[in-house]
Amino acid sequence: MIDMAVVDLSRLQFALTALYHFLFVPLTLGLSFMLVIMESIYVMTRRPIWRTITRFWGVLFGINFALGVATGITMEFQFGMNWSYYSHYVGDIFGAPLAIEGLMAFFLEATFVGLMFFGWDKLKPHAHLFVTFMVALGTNLSALWILIANGWMQNPVGAAFNPDTMRMEVTDFMAVLFNPVAQAKFVHTVSAGYVCASVFVLGVSAFYLLKGKHKGFAKRSMTVAAAFGLASSLSVVVLGDESGYALTDNQKMKLAALEAMWRTEPAPAGLTAFGIPSLKDRETHYEVKIPYVLGLISTRSLDKPVIGILELVAVAEDRIERGVVAYDALEDLKANPNDVAARARFEPVRNDLGYGLLLKRYVADPRLATPDQVQLAAWSTVPNVPLMFWTFRVMAGIGFLMIGLFATAFVLCTLRRHETRWFLRLAVLAIPLPWVAIEFGWVLAEVGRQPWAVEGVLPTFLGASSLTVPQLWTTIVGFTLFYGALAVVEVGLILRAIKKGPFAEQETDAQLAAEGAPAVA
């Protein structure tokens, strides 16, 4: 039987390291493009202030980038370390985008990032701009391939189970590549990164303006952030809605859970603005609904219903029963790969094998499952409804707040009223919000995928490595202490750099020049 303690600890470790990694990634994604914008202005106008602006945000980018890369190394190897059976089961499909990410994206950003920092005196301005652009392109392409991999876990297209190798194998690579879920996730995620970086730049600039320091620098930075942030915050919400639309076909259960919608809603479904979902009662209390909205968002129509949790559980129950048939045929095929009759039995139900495997949590041999265990397994397909319900609302709420923030910033910058103090205070306070929304977004996406590692294909609890609890505690404690210490150092260095300000380096240059002046004269 599966040791659930090992599974839970493996999940905890993955959640910790992935969420931690994603504290740094959004800023890298967004700030890299903002550096391109700032440096482009420098190259076009040749005004030194824009060089200073680019270089200052570049310093902060660098401190953040170091930890993004460092924690990304863990991600690349953790699948094999903690999710060994998962890696075997889907490596044929899932490994490819990770390898392509290395070839196409990570090499690009990592090779050029050194030149970006050390090439200021070795390259002409337009050549340096090209290098900065390559870094931005690399980081964003990197997100593309990672989200193609992640999108496949949510919506496993273009692959089929092979009984000879006991794993999923590629049948249509183009389908994996152009997976609609992956595309929606990519644009939503990178836009969120752009918003995150814009809020960061806006907030830090606001801090300088409040202190009355580096005004020319801060106003210009603020203007870039306002424009880039407004475009990005609009796109993150609109494209987030696109993710919602992609869910209706591919992950009905996730949609029903985040809406805490227990029963199928007749068309056009209303959106629950507020409510207290109860797992125990399988009911959402005190619901306040906005009519039509959910139907419009998720089906783009007024006549299609949105399916509820209870009905989806019934569907799961059917699929579990067919999955048991698939499992039975597969056992015969394992004993004798040339068993034609078993292969014939396997074919029609092969897509339900994953549902049969859900029973392994309750009984070693799914063929011996009792009706109660089938019921349990069917209900196990429902993710944590209240958690989904609330994380979604926090994430989406912050998304709308960001639009408001940047619309205001944009108007103020256009009116040249950069120093509106109440807004500057708000802008500083808003700095943590995008991180909260982004981390909640990941919780929503990945907890919402449970109980599956790969939707409908492989239950999470089967994917874990055969490790021991002490081994897992060793690495969890190790990573937590290590990451914690690095976070403290990182935040300390960022705050130091902000305190020193954008002109710290010029001042030393000026001092050097002053010291050297008599000799020149």
Next chain:
Amino acid sequence: MELPLDFATLRLIWWGLLGVLLIAFALTDGFDLGVGALLPFVARTDEERRMVINTVGATWEGNQVWFILGGGAIFAAWPFVYAVSFSGFYLAMFLVLAALILRPVSFKYRSKRPHGRWRTFWDWCLFVSGFVPALVFGVAVGNVMLGAPFSLDGDLRSFYEGHLLGLFSPFALLCGLLSVAMLVLHGAAWLGLKAERGPVADRARLYGTIAGVLSLVLFAAGGLFVAYGDIGFRITGALDVNGVSNPLRTTVQAASGAWLDNYGRYPWMLIAPVLGFLGAAAALAGLWRRSEPLAFGGSSLSAVGIISTVGLSMFPFILPSSIHPQSSLTVWNASSSQTTLFIMLLVTAIFLPLILVYTAWVYRVLWGRSTTGALRSNPDLY
């Protein structure tokens, strides 16, 4: 769809590409690791250390991607190997990760504050992040040659029956030290090319010479182990090179001395160990005669030879099992599907040349020695 390359050919190509990635990692990031391990010894003052750090400061990050790409390529092309080895060598992998995570932050953070203790702390972090991965990679290779204590069940789930300290057997430790010596030699040769001439370069020559001699001795000792020790595996049953990727369908036996079989069958493979020795000897000659390109070329060839020796000796094995030889992973039974191997080959054929072109451009822009003078005039340097 009929693919233009058959399964066996694709598997062979991907076995070769795995070697190419590991060698590229050793040749590029290898000197970064070596420089890290040498840092506290070849450079004593803060200025010297900064000068040494800046010999790799701008390029180590790109070099490290060979390692990450290696991980990704094993995942995509050899999922069994990825699944079995990383979960099996769990705590050793954690050690490597911790050391490698330390590296980017050490590079970046060291220069951010001027205090002596702050900088000394990060210097030792750089030492750890160079020495520990070099050692553990070698130890891992040693254990791969010895066979890892894992077995696969009928679902092809891997079970590992070893522990962290079990990895440090005499042969594995020998491989670990060889790996350290090889990369320290390479790092010292790199410093010869990139560091300014003077006391630091002289110390690098001294340590490089010690590492070069150790490389020769340890490589020879490893050969004796392979010839006379209880080490090696052989495929005994029928072999289908185009067969399905299911390790349990191959019969394998442990067989002492089997890692020398290939040299009898294909004598040309002897080039690899010969290169390992000659390269190290050439590197030593280069260090001795103060010919920096010869030293670096020699240390590079030596690394190519030593890594190729491991791959060729074991071929077609990739990861044998010491407790259940039947579970052993080979070139013919542990790959991805033919389609995946083919698609990944196409992608590699497009992007690998591109990577080489822009990497070469970046190195060209950054060409020239790192000097202590530059530290004073260029505020961007670490």
